[in-house]
Amino acid sequence: MPNRSPAPQPRPERIPHREDPTPADIRRWRRYLADEQAEAETYRALAKKRKGEEREVLLALAEAERRHEQHWLDKLGPEHAAKRVSPSFGTRLFGVFARHFGSVFALAMMQNAEARSPYSTDPDATDQMEADEAVHTEVVRSLAQRSRARMSGSFRAAVFGANDGLVSNLALVLGVGATGVGGGVVLATGIAGLLAGALSMAAGEYVSVSSQQELLDASTPNPETARKLPALDVNANELALVYRARGMNADEAASRAAEAMALQTGLTTDPVSAVDTTESLEELGTPMGAAISSFLCFAIGALFPVLPWLFGMVGLPAVVTAAVVVGAALLFTGGVVGVLSGSTPWKRALRQLVIGYGAAGITYALGLAFGGVVAG
Template sequence: MRHGERHRTHRTGWLRAAVLGANDGIVSTASLVLGVAAASAGTQGILLAGVAGLVSGAMSMAAGEYVSVSSQADTERADLSRESAELTDSPQQELAELAAIYEKRGLDKKLASEVANQLTLHDALAAHGRDELGISDTLAAQPVQAALASAGTFAVGAALPLLMVMLLPARLMMWGVAGSSLFFLALLGFLAARTGGVPTMASAFRVTFWGALAMALTAGVGALFGVAA
């Protein structure tokens, strides 16, 4: 019989990085544009600041994701290495530990022991990594994937406010960038929720609210310094 369920857990690694990158790209670049525009800068100055923010932000996101996820991967490898040594030094103790895990999950003692034996014969390290340490191939850290997803979506997100700067006349720029960025953020929240299989309205509202707050604060700072100048 065909398995009809659709699980999305395998997407969490790249989806988290992609949503973070796109959200940061839209929010940081739109905030930068609004802050510089509020300080009475011209269109060329706004575009220059925005492009610089896009390039530096994408590189920063890639480096940050790679470093942080690499740290997670290093920790996972270290834990698996320790577990491998323990399996070599104390195989019976590790077998009993695995059986106890299954017993706590609801299996009776005899069945838990049999399951632990069978999984140990098949791949002891994989069994302990998955059931004792919570490490699996599906959720394992992938630094390069996270870095590329985050940098790529940041660049796409950052390009959207800059496109509005190029298309809109100066008198409409601030309202146009703010409004379009909020629309893009809501769309991002909706698409991320659909991809992850979660309710869309709450996700769209959450992303839009925090983006609006960031843009409002940055525009306020730009206006304050623009007046002071």
């Protein structure tokens, strides 16, 4: 029998203003009011750090939250609205990030929060408020993506570098340590792994980013071509071939070429013929920046697993300490990635932990087996 998707649940009927709200209603409305006020303040704080279109968008979001705030004020009435409560912990945390840290963290967290709005199931919210929150999710998602693009090149290298350093060097020192060699050998192995891995990661990132930039440069139209458009033969317009090469059919290409000729716009100003690589280059970052970030973060990450041996610990206590220290670091890096990606942080954190411990566990088991064979 084929699987059947569950029938959609009916939306709760909206209930008009009640003259006798229950104490639970009052508490819930007060919390909504506090959250809306705090979110509006967060958007205004973010707007202070932006200019131009992004600033206007953030201020418009703050104004929308103010409308929602007024809804709950009307629901509560003057008597009940006079008593204020603290916003939820998550909402307060958004404000802290907005005021003291980069806006990309605050926007990523706001994106996740807007997507989990309770208004879709709360009968005391309006359909317009529910729709507003759905649209806010997409607006914040777009703003967060723009912020991620500005930092994603070096940040990507930094996160991957730190994670690789943590996992690879933990696996290395545990695998070597499990064979029964002395603590000095384990420490030397860990330091060698740190340097080798950091240099390898830096070189790889430099080559990778450089190659991608070269590919983007090769895809950018030659600006000199725009100056030659007026000399084209309008009866044998080869500009149409440019548009056809970019995916248009013959009629569409001819129409667009005619428009370009009439307006005498160049390849670099026409929205179809030009290839805008500015945002792509921002996302990539610079080769040297990616290499340096990767080197430093891999080295820092790879240092954690060797700390117990660096401080003179040996044997099983050193192994357990290294696993605990690296596990905490993996949870942190996974949580940061989760926040920035707009997903649930703890899921990403646990995923990082499981992958890291899995790799280290395999090499530790192999080290034990190899040590047993050598001893035998």
